[in-house]
Amino acid sequence: MRPNSDTQQQHSHCDISSALLLYRSRNPNLSASTMAAVGYDYEDGLPSSVDGGLSYDPSFVPDPVKSFVVHLYRHIREKNVYEIHQMYETSFHTLSDRMFKDTPWPSVEAVAQYVDNDHVFCLLYREMWYRHLYARLSPTLKQRIDSWDNYCSLFQVVLHGVVNMQLPNQWLWDMVDEFVYQFQSFCQYRAKMKNKTEQEIALLRQHDQAWNVYGVLNFLQALMEKSSIIQILEQEKEGLEQFTATDGYDYNGGSNVLKVLGYFSMVGLLRVHCLLGDYQTGLKCLLPIDISQQGVYTSVIGSHITTIYHYGFANLMLRRYVEAIREFNKILLYIYKTKQYHQKSPQYEQILKKNEQMYALLTISLSLCPQVKLVDETVNSQLREKYGEKMLRMQRYDDESFALYDELFSYACPKFITPSAPTYEEPLVNYNQDAYRLQLKLFLYEVKQQQQLSVVRTFLKVYSTISLEKLASYMEVDESTLRTILMTYKHKTHSVGADGKTISNADIDFYIDDDLIHVVESKTPKRYGDYFLRQIVKLEAVIGDMDRVKLE
C-alpha cells in the first residue's frame, strides 16, 4: 500500500512548484505592516526564533499553500490514500523547506476558507502546523497548551464521531508519535522551574490539565479500546478478520483512522510507560502485537524502530538480555539493509540516531551477557567498528568500565520524565533530571551486582571441571564467598520470563556436584527439525510442479 511511483508524484509537484514561482515574485512586497494587520492571537508574541529580519504573516496564504490545502482536502475527501501520502510525505516537507524554514505555516484561520471551513480538516492541518513548529522552532507555553487542545479535539472527533477518512499509516503513526513526543517535551519543559517567569507559572497553574499524564494515558487507552484493535488482532488469527494483510486499510469503504490509531496507541503506551520507568506495564501494553512477525507496526519505519527500541530497552531493564539482544540484532540488520531507501525521508536523521543508540544498547546487553553468537555477522562487524574497544574495556569491571556503562546508558536511554506537576513553592528547583538519574542509578546498581561475573566467566571458559577450592584460590576469595559468587552467576543469568518460567541467558553454564564444578558449554541447539520441515514442504511443492508438467 506504500505509494512508490514517481510519475504521479510529479503531477502534484507541478502545481506546487509553479505556484511557488508565483509566490517568490510576490514575496518582496511583503512588509511588516501586513504582518501587524492580522488578528492572529499570539499572546506571548511571536515565537522567539522569528526575528525582525523575516516577516511572518500568519494570515497570508501563499499560492503554493493554497494549492496544497485545496489538493490535500480534495484527496482526503476522495479517499485517495496514495495522493494523500505523496502530499503528506513529500509536498509538505518540500514546502516547509522552501518557504517555512524558520517560520510557522500560515494560520488555520487563513486557510480554512479554501477547505470549506471543514472542521476535521482544520484539526488535521493544525496538527501538522504544530508538528512543524515543534520541529523547527521552539514552542511557547501557550502554543504547547494550544497543541494539546488540538489533540483533544482531534482525538475526540475520532473517538466519538464517525470519521469517514482513510489516512496513510505514516500520518497516523506520526500523530501518535508526535502526541507522545509533545507530552515528553512538555514534562521536560515544566520540570525546568528555575527560569520560569511569573506569567509562565500562572499559565501552568491555570492549565493544569494540559498534557496531564492521566489525560495522555487515557487518550491512548481510549483509542485502543474504542478501536477494538485487540479483538481484531485476535480474530485475525482465526481468519475472521483482515487487518495486517491490508496494512490496516479498509477496502470496503470504511475508515482506517480509529483502527490504526488504536493499533499505534499500543506502541504509544509502551513508549510512555518506558518514559515513566514502568517497563513491565509497557511490555504488557504491547502484548497484542506479535513482534516475532511482520505487522502494521513494521509498515512504517518510525513505528518499527520505536517499537523495537522500547521493547529491547524494557527487556534490558528486566534483565532479559537474550531477548533484548535478539530484537536489537534483528532491527539493526534491517536498518542496515534498508536505510538507503530512507535517505531522502524526513525521518532519516531520526533513523540514524536510533540506530546508533541501539548499537549502544546492544553493547551494554552483550557486555552483561556475552552471547555474541546471537548477533548477525554484519551487525557484529558494525558493532566492533563502533564499540569494539569500549566493549573490551567494559568486560573488565573496574571504575573505568563503570564509567562506560554510565556513558552508553546515558546516551542511549529514553528521555525519562517526571509526570507529576511541580509544587510551585519557593524556591523553584529544576527536577527535569530526576527521573533519568534514578533510572541510571538503579541500572548501575545492577551492573555493580554483576561485577564479579565476568571473572568467573573467564575461568569457566578454560575448564571443563574445576574444584571449588582451586577456583577459590585462583580468584583469591574464600570458598564460601566463591559459593555466593557462583550462585549470583546462576541467579543473574537466569531471568524470569513473562510467563513466570525460568529462562537461561547463560552463555557458559555449570553445575556443582558436591565440591566439583562441571562446566557446560551451551551449544546453540541446531534447529534440524525446523529445517527439515521447510525442506519437506519445498520438496512437496517441487514434486507438485513436476506432476503438472506433461511430458510428450
Next chain:
Amino acid sequence: MACKLGQTGSSQGGPSLNPNGTKSHKRHLPAKTFRWTSNKMGREPPSQSQSQMSYTVEQLVAVNPYNPDILPDLENYVNEQVSSETYSLEANLCLLRLYQFEPERMSTQIVARILIKALMAMPAPDFSLCLFLIPERVQMDEQFKTLIVLSHYLETAKFRQFWDEAAKNRHILEVVPGFEQAIQRYAVHVLSLTYQKVPRTVIAEATNIEGVSLDKFIEHHVANSGWVVTKGQGKGQVVTLSLNEFNHPELKRSAADSIPLDHITRIFPVLG
C-alpha cells in the same frame, strides 16, 4: 459549518480553534464503569469472599489502569495481600504509578509493604520494577534503605548477611506474614539452579534453618521434591537436589530438540 471529513456528532460547537483552555480534559473520556461483580465475562464469581475480592480488584485495574479514583481500593488491596498471603504485582505497580503521578497521596507504609511483598517474589525482578517507580528522595527513607540492602544481599546470594540484617530489622518485616518461608523458597530455587549435590551446611546457611528444624525441612523436600540425603566423605551430610535443566544440562538438550505441534501442522497436507 461544513464537516465533510467526518460527522463530529459530539457536543463540540464550531471549529474552536483557539479554545480558552480552561475546560477540563480529564472528563472528556468515555466514563468507565466500575465493575465489582464479575459476571461480565460470563464467569461465575468465585465463591470464597477472599478470592472474589482479588478478582474484582484485578478487574478494576484492568478496566481502569489510569484512574486516580481507584487509589484507595488499591491501598486496601495491598493490606489484603499482606493478611491473606496473596500477591498481585500488577495491582501494586498500578498503585505505585498513581503515587508517581500524585506524590502527595503516597503512603510510605503502603510502599514499604509493597516492597516487602516484592522481595518475597524473588527470583522475579519485582523489587527493581517497584524501585524504578519510586522517587529517589522517597528511597532515602531509613526503612527503604534497609529493604534495598536486603534486596542487594538476595540478588548477590549473600544469604548469611541477609539473614543477619533481616534479624536486626524484624520490626519492619514481621508485619508481612510468610516472609521467611518466601525467602527460603528463593534460596532453594538458587541452590537448585546451582547444585546437583550440596553440603547440608550450605543449605543451612542459605535458608537460615538449623538442627532439628533443618532435618524436618530436608525431610519435607525428600518427600515432595525428590531430594536424596547421602553421607559425604567424612564431612557431614550431602543432599542431592532434584534434577532440572539448569543443574543437569542433559534435560535441556532433549527439550530443545522437540518440535512444537503447530510446526508439524505445516506438513499435514504432505502427510495426508
